[in-house]
Amino acid sequence: MKLKFCLFILAICFVSIPLARAQDPQLVQAARKEGKVVWHTSLAIPSSTAISHYFQNKYKGIEVEVHRNGSQRVLQRFMQEATAGLKNADIVHTSDAGHFELLKDKGMLLKFTPQGVAAFPDGFKDKAGFYYGMRATLSVMAHNPKIVAEKDAPQTWKDLLNPKWSGKMVTAHPGYSGIIMTHVLTLVNVYGWDYFRDLAKNKLHIAQSANDPAGVVASGERPVGVNGAEYFYYKTLKQGNPIKIIYPKEGVPLVVSPVAIAKDAPHPNAAKLFTEFIFSKESQQLLADKEGLYTGHPEVTYPADKPKLKDLKLLAADADELEKRNAEIKKRFVEFFGA
Secondary structure: OOOOHHHHHHHHHHOOOOOOOOOOHHHHHHHHHHOEEEEEEOOOHHHHHHHHHHHHHHOOOOEEEEEEOOHHHHHHHHHHHHHOOOOOOOEEEOOOHHHHHHHHHOOOEEOOOOHHHHHOOHHHEOOOOOOEEEEEEEEOEEEOOOOOOHHHOOOOOHHHHOHHHOOOEEEOOOOOOHHHHHHHHHHHHHHOHHHHHHHHOOOOEEOOOOOHHHHHHHHOOOOEEOOOEHHHHHHHHHOOOOOEEEOOOOOEEEEEEEEEEEOOOOOHHHHHHHHHHHOOHHHHHHHHHHHOOEOOOOOOOOOOOOOOHHHOOEEOOOHHHHHHOHHHHHHHHHHHHOO
């Protein structure tokens, strides 16, 4: 599942879009008999709740039980329950594509292809058909314009190594966030581990979620974010907070967040129906409108004040490499940053 920039753009621009098919009434009926779907997700609560409500309104009688946490903790809970022989989760979603290679290799995922992904670019599809990219975000830099003037703000990843930013920056943690796991890997592949060794010398504040830096920067506690979810910076900005998003020209990590159905899902039909709904134009547009996220759906439109992906240099992460280097990334990050 290599996220190739050219492939992504070609697929978005030139793929033919099939006509949407009506939902299988037998699947709907079977899902209603099960009456419930359990969704373990790293998607922010406002959006996961909104999608759940839309689904429940469309398919009366099927409850969506949402369990939201950071990507690494979503995986941890899923694995712990499986080890204990508990079959609770129907659908799992995180922002670390490596998780899905791990789960696929362990035989813990159900092979299922929702109708809506037919026109998605290859970077959003597992070739074996076990998982698909529900959303995509960017990991960017940001600063508080009330504290750091535009002319003085860092513009490149290496600008963050300047000692003048010591004690003034915040980072999220790859041990909690799948977005930051991807961020760290992509920059290690560009600059090597020396980059993070030197960055740590500037005494960063350590947050957990990729969403956390937005609040820290907006409050002025640490006026510069060295990473973080672009969509949450954007949302925080739109709420009237002092945020200026920075898209480094040398490349921006693109993070595709997959969804998959558990092989031992206790509500398999409801899980399939909900997965179909997640990848519908309706849900994908909701993610763009409500959270400012990017998606693989070629018909989704975005706010005019957000950059187009084709106008950015995107840094790709390979799902296999993410899975294989997961432990290394967590270990080295703790070595450098002390947490």
